[in-house]
Amino acid sequence: MSFIEARDLVKTYTPRGAPVVRALDGLSLSVPRGTVTALLGPNGAGKTTTVKVLTTLVTADSGTATIDGIDVAADGGDIRRIIGVSGQYAAVDENLTGFENLDMVGRLYHLGAKASRARAKELIELFDLTEAQNRPVKGFSGGMRRRIDLAGALVTDPQVLFLDEPTTGLDPRSRIGMWDIITRLVAGGTTVLLTTQYLEEADQLADDIAVIDHGKVIAQGTSDELKSSIGGQRIELTLVSEDDTPAATEILRAVASSEPEVSTDRRTIAVNVAHGPAALRAVLADVEERSIRLHDAGMQRPSLDDVFLQLTGHAATIDDESEKAS
Amino acid sequence: MTTTTSSIRPVATRPASVGSWFSDGWITTRRNLIKIRRVPDILVFTTLQPIMFVLLFSYVYAGSINIPGSSYTEFIMAGIFAQTVVFGSTYSGSAMAQDLKEGIIDRFRTLPMSPSAVLIGRTNGDLLINAISMIVMIATGLIVGWRIKSSPLEAIAAIALLLLFAYAFSWVMAFIGMSVRSPEVINNVSFLVLFPLTFISNAFVPSGNLPTPLRIFAEYNPVSALVQAARELFGNVPPGAPVGDTWLQQNPIPTVLVGIVALLVVFVPLSIWKFGRVSAR
Numbered sequence: 118m119s120f121i122e123a124r125d126l127v128k129t130y131t132p133r134g135a136p137v138v139r140a141l142d143g144l145s146l147s148v149p150r151g152t153v154t155a156l157l158g159p160n161g162a163g164k165t166t167t168v169k170v171l172t173t174l175v176t177a178d179s180g181t182a183t184i185d186g187i188d189v190a191a192d193g194g195d196i197r198r199i200i201g202v203s204g205q206y207a208a209v210d211e212n213l214t215g216f217e218n219l220d221m222v223g224r225l226y227h228l229g230a231k232a233s234r235a236r237a238k239e240l241i242e243l244f245d246l247t248e249a250q251n252r253p254v255k256g257f258s259g260g261m262r263r264r265i266d267l268a269g270a271l272v273t274d275p276q277v278l279f280l281d282e283p284t285t286g287l288d289p290r291s292r293i294g295m296w297d298i299i300t301r302l303v304a305g306g307t308t309v310l311l312t313t314q315y316l317e318e319a320d321q322l323a324d325d326i327a328v329i330d331h332g333k334v335i336a337q338g339t340s341d342e343l344k345s346s347i348g349g350q351r352i353e354l355t356l357v358s359e360d361d362t363p364a365a366t367e368i369l370r371a372v373a374s375s376e377p378e379v380s381t382d383r384r385t386i387a388v389n390v391a392h393g394p395a396a397l398r399a400v401l402a403d404v405e406e407r408s409i410r411l412h413d414a415g416m417q418r419p420s421l422d423d424v425f426l427q428l429t430g431h432a433a434t435i436d437d438e439s440e441k442a443s
Numbered sequence: 444m445t446t447t448t449s450s451i452r453p454v455a456t457r458p459a460s461v462g463s464w465f466s467d468g469w470i471t472t473r474r475n476l477i478k479i480r481r482v483p484d485i486l487v488f489t490t491l492q493p494i495m496f497v498l499l500f501s502y503v504y505a506g507s508i509n510i511p512g513s514s515y516t517e518f519i520m521a522g523i524f525a526q527t528v529v530f531g532s533t534y535s536g537s538a539m540a541q542d543l544k545e546g547i548i549d550r551f552r553t554l555p556m557s558p559s560a561v562l563i564g565r566t567n568g569d570l571l572i573n574a575i576s577m578i579v580m581i582a583t584g585l586i587v588g589w590r591i592k593s594s595p596l597e598a599i600a601a602i603a604l605l606l607l608f609a610y611a612f613s614w615v616m617a618f619i620g621m622s623v624r625s626p627e628v629i630n631n632v633s634f635l636v637l638f639p640l641t642f643i644s645n646a647f648v649p650s651g652n653l654p655t656p657l658r659i660f661a662e663y664n665p666v667s668a669l670v671q672a673a674r675e676l677f678g679n680v681p682p683g684a685p686v687g688d689t690w691l692q693q694n695p696i697p698t699v700l701v702g703i704v705a706l707l708v709v710f711v712p713l714s715i716w717k718f719g720r721v722s723a724r
Binding site: 198209 | 463466467470471473474477478481482545546547549550551552553554555556560720722723
């Protein structure tokens, strides 16, 4: 059994005056010890609800979840001793200083006054928060608050760290700073489950990506596995003249695993292929033989965007409106 | 994947116990004390408002409202005490709603702490604010001519009764705060509910002077019982003004004591239960 194991989680909400929302609809997930797994999905896919069930904030209607063999629903107290959680919004007390926030968390973990103070000092050094140490959090930037919040999740050096959209709403510089911190933690061997709606973030940070949509995990694997799961690579030709389009389309169709896609100006044609390098060589030979002039010829691996589109039938970042309509 | 040793030193946590319950309660109380110190608005409002009420009522209305056998200032002090501490307990409602909204409750709920500690800290915060208000009001009252006409023990009992009632009411407000989830709504609703509740009572005029429907309401109003109990214990019951003939008005001290116990018995467990289920949305 994996370190974190969720089986068939179902959670429904009934918002006032609205139909029942199935936030989790039979979600299953496995996270091996010492790995970083990203839950990737659009807004409303069930990422936050999954984290809430696993961190004892919300009880699932049905299904089971365990961390290190401990049942999340039955033994919440034991779970809370081994987890660290940093939420979507920095949950820090604005009126307390950075130090007071961390010290308070340490004391609530029952570390004792002395150890709590020492740990708070240590984390302030580690997270480069000296500026926030003795001033109330109120008035600090979003990035700084997130760092304090994340430091709060690490007060006891938890066995597993949950990060719910750790960089949502941060400016690019703070985002990269946050990625740095997470990368350092991971090097230390902490098991991390993070949620994100950014493909790039999942690609950067995670060993394993679970794609989640409508309350279910619809695919799980490494970034490479997910990319190859939707069929090898993609070959794209850009022609000098659209007179050559029919001939070039024929050439591509011969190696393709998908119907050729022709751009609106009829000069760019793309197909998916099973074995990229061989197919590209064959295509270029045929093009040469028939004297078709090219602006550009290229091969690329599918992006996580393509994966997402293929798996869900919609793009990764969709707004709330279309989510409600679907 | 193998587990490597963390770069961050592991720290042992102790399991929860009765001792940790006290310590958790103290830590969250301290958090609220720091807030009172850092956000002076609360303290300023808490001290200025009762001063203003004492002065307004005893100077603006004193000439127009005749209380047989007593001065108006002496009559209304118990009313102002009751009104102020009841309003003082509403902080628990807006503060819980605010903490919920900001995800601070989620943070607390993922810690291995006692689930009641946050509520204990919060209601203790209200208790402290109310105690400060009481001191300020008593001092202001004494300056404008209010006198305690009972024994010191009875006066202490009056203060304790007022604070205890407000403390129990804080638990009600905490529950409402977690249910309604919006600090703004809490503030507006408590204003809309508590103003009539404190005014349609015997706090500022003898209930016998009210039109019949309001008089009936006033005589069953729990705030009236609290005011009457405080008035009795401070020795401020005007000899000339009749007390309502309901059991609640005739026996205000037992009424308030039963009310305090009932509120605590219902809302302490209910609030703790609610706390174990709420999460930011």
